Amino acid sequence: MDLLIVGAGPAGLATALHAARAGLDVAVWEQRAGVVDKACGEGLMPGAVAALAALGVRPPGRDLHGIRYVAGARHVDAGFRAGPGRGVRRTTLHAALREAVAAAGVRVERRTARRVEQDEDGVRVDGTRAGHLVAADGLHSPIRRALGLDRPRGGAPRHGLRRHYLTAPWSDHVEVHWARRAEAYVTPVADGLVGVAVLTAARGAFDDHLAAFPELRERLAGAVPAGPVRGAGPLRQDAGARTAGRVLLVGDAAGYVDALTGEGIALALAQAQAAVRAVRGGDPAGYEREWRRLTRRYRWLTLALLGATRAPPARAALVPLAQRLPWLFRAGVDALARPAGRHGRADLPR
Numbered sequence: 001m002d003l004l005i006v007g008a009g010p011a012g013l014a015t016a017l018h019a020a021r022a023g024l025d026v027a028v029w030e031q032r033a034g035v036v037d038k039a040c041g042e043g044l045m046p047g048a049v050a051a052l053a054a055l056g057v058r059p060p061g062r063d064l065h066g067i068r069y070v071a072g073a074r075h076v077d078a079g080f081r082a083g084p085g086r087g088v089r090r091t092t093l094h095a096a097l098r099e100a101v102a103a104a105g106v107r108v109e110r111r112t113a114r115r116v117e118q119d120e121d122g123v124r125v126d127g128t129r130a131g132h133l134v135a136a137d138g139l140h141s142p143i144r145r146a147l148g149l150d151r152p153r154g155g156a157p158r159h160g161l162r163r164h165y166l167t168a169p170w171s172d173h174v175e176v177h178w179a180r181r182a183e184a185y186v187t188p189v190a191d192g193l194v195g196v197a198v199l200t201a202a203r204g205a206f207d208d209h210l211a212a213f214p215e216l217r218e219r220l221a222g223a224v225p226a227g228p229v230r231g232a233g234p235l236r237q238d239a240g241a242r243t244a245g246r247v248l249l250v251g252d253a254a255g256y257v258d259a260l261t262g263e264g265i266a267l268a269l270a271q272a273q274a275a276v277r278a279v280r281g282g283d284p285a286g287y288e289r290e291w292r293r294l295t296r297r298y299r300w301l302t303l304a305l306l307g308a309t310r311a312p313p314a315r316a317a318l319v320p321l322a323q324r325l326p327w328l329f330r331a332g333v334d335a336l337a338r339p340a341g342r343h344g345r346a347d348l349p350r
Contacts, residue, residue, distance in 0.1 A: 001025050003279055004123070004130035006113040006143060009036070011251025011268035012136030013097040017055045018276040020104040028101070029111040029125075035098065039162040039232035040090040041197045041262050043174045043187040046082040047339035048266035051273075052096075059096040061088035062188040067333050068173040071319035072215065076326060077173060078333035085337070087174070087189040089164075093265075113137070116146060118245045132279045133247045136272075139237055141253035149249070151238035156201040159233030160259055163206055164195050167223035174262065178319060179212035180312050183260070186216065193226060199235070199259055235259055242291045243284050248275045254291060257302040261336055270294045270339065297335060 003019050005012045008030030019026040043064055044052070052058065064085035068077045101108060116133065117124045123133040135143035144150055169188030177184040182200035189195050196216070198209045206229045210217050239255040242248065249255075251268040271291060278287035309315045322329040 001027055001128070001130040003027075003132050003134060003276075004029065004125055004128065005134045005136055006030075006125070007136035007138060007251070007253070008032075008098070008108055009038075009136060009138060009251065010093060010097055010265055011253070011272055012134070013094075013101050014051075014055065014269050014272035015134050015136060015250055015275055016101050016106045016108075017057075017097075017104060018273050019279070020101075020106050022276050022280050024276070024280065027107040027109065027130075029109050029113055031110065031112040033110055035091050035094045037091050037094075037227075037230060039160050039197065039230040040264075041160075041162070041174075041185045041187055041259060042087055042090055042093075042189050042195045043185070043262050044086045044088055044093075045263060045266050046080050046085045046337045048269060049084070049086050050339060051266065051269040055100060057096050057100050059086070059088045059093045061086045061092065062169060062172070062190065063087075064172060064174055064188070066173045067336070068171065068175045069319050069322055069329070070175055070177045070215070071179075071316070074319045074323060076319060076322040076329055078326070078330040080337045081334055082337040085174075087169075087187045087195070089189045089193075089195075092189075113143060116143060116247065118247065123246050131246070132284060134250050134275055134279075135247060135253050136250045136268075137253050139232065139235070139252040139256060141249065143247070144239055144249055144253050147244045147247060149239045149241055149244060151240050153236055153238055155236075157234030157236065158199055158201045158258060159231060160197055160199050160235060161206045161209065161229055161231050162195055162197040163229045164189070164193055164226040165220055165223040166192055166226045167194055167220065168192055169194050170219065177213045177216050178309075178315055180315065182209050182212055184210070184213050184216055185262070196220070197259075205229075242288050246284055248278065248284055248287050250275050257299055258306055260305050261298065261302050263298050263302075263336060266339065267295060267298055301332065301335065
């Protein structure tokens with residue numbers, strides 16, 4: 001086997017599709033059965049939509065035409081110049097990727113990776129031999145930890161909570177509502193369904209956090225919750241490196257700053273393609289350089305936003321500032337909308 005992938009989320013399945021297209025003998029291991037739901041903002045940026053389409057994956061959902069920042073009665077909009085994004089249920093996206101992988105003839109086995117060993121010629125996972133291993137096993141990657149690549153961080157950890165509501169979407173934008181200690185992301189994902197995700201470092205139940213957004217809570221009054229509240233976190237995860245010999249970390253397993261900018265899926269898709277290029281070229285160490293290039297904009301922009309909005313007065317000033325400087329807000333949204341790794345004048349300095 002040329003490549004073994006551990007983890008059958010979007011990052012792992014996209015890696016499998018790229019590997020199959022490259023002619024590699026590839027298999028995927030996943031410990032969970034079927035389609036898996038996770039806490040996720042569910043808004044695909046235009047770059048992610050284009051990357052999925054290039055793989056032949058076009059999940060149904062609602063077109064997204066921009067991002068709207070909201071703080072009380074104030075709001076500011078910026079449209080996507082790169083074409084529409086798409087609001088897609090996480091389960092819908094996962095099902096579409098699984099179908100594409102099955103159609104490509106890739107083996108997906110329900111197995112847990114417990115022991116990873118490697119030498120100059122390949123890796124051995126629980127006795128199964130492969131040329132290379134891609135760990136796409138999520139935010140709290142056991143393989144990243146087993147390889148000694150975890151880098152724990154201090155400070156107040158941020159978490160995400162998400163709930164769906166049965167109601168007609170009222171906007172074709174992703175709405176980001178700003179409160180003193182949290183942000184709420186509203187994404188239309190189907191004709192009668194919206195997802196509401198809250199990001200915060202504060203403790204509390206979903207409804208307690210929603211109380212910080214009275215206008216949004218009023219908008220949702222009477223809407224029936226659809227399904228349970230799902231959570232994820234701590235969101236900040238650091239890795240000392242993205243490669244260890246013939247093992248490559250892809251997606252959230254490679255390290256994650258925050259969900260603030262909504263680029264997770266787009267970055268995972270770009271990393272999947274880069275990892276397969278490195279494996280096919282016999283240069284796994286080159287993936288580290290490519291990962292840094294692909295994620296540079298995301299890391300700079302996300303860290304800058306987190307730093308700028310850490311203090312409550314700065315958070316309160318964000319939307320008014322965006323209203324006064326709409327060109328700057330549009331430039332930031334345009335940077336988010338472009339495919340990962342494609343640079344232009346709107347990018348942060350490198």
